[in-house]
Amino acid sequence: GAVVSQHPSWVICKSGTSVKIECRSLDFQATTMFWYRQFPKQSLMLMATSNEGSKATYEQGVEKDKFLINHASLTLSTLTVTSAHPEDSSFYICSARQPGRDYGYTFGSGTRLTVV
């Protein structure tokens, strides 16, 4: 089946630094990838939708200059958290929809970010 590889699985960084999270579709081409954030005991919150070769679409309240998304190829999307703050500490998950399938949503394994 469709596999989405996400790394790193966890990262600890200092306030003010930047962190890059990668999401790769291993056996299919993902024209669209979704980036979610999940705080403890809360639901997934869609941050942005990235489309290969074009600018990402950000949800209301998500700072596009802080959360940089690049989807340069059909198999790779990256999320960079710039100038990280402790309140950015969260679980970040990417998801891709397999072309041609209405229900082909596959999730990456998630990245636990802790900003100290």
Add this chain to the structure above:
Amino acid sequence: GQNIDQPTEMTATEGAIVQINCTYQTSGFNGLFWYQQHAGEAPTFLSYNVLDGLEEKGRFSSFLSRSKGYSYLLLKELQMKDSASYLCAAMDSNYQLIWGAGTKLIIKP
């Protein structure tokens, strides 16, 4: 607005049956998903319903009533490993997923 409602937490006994309900309000509708999420892990797909009725898949079944904006996930022969959060998500007319907050299911021996 768009909204998904599901209970915050449920408790059940190993070997028993539990039903997790979900109601939704979306702009358009293109299907209802159930995902399982263990603590600290990403969600994994359980089921997808777009037509009314019951879909059975092993110990898990999912039901949908489009007219009522209602779905449930039925888990039979509960096992300890079924302890997890169960997320209900509806797909709107733009094929965006609207997520519920999840139902934490606690299985007791």
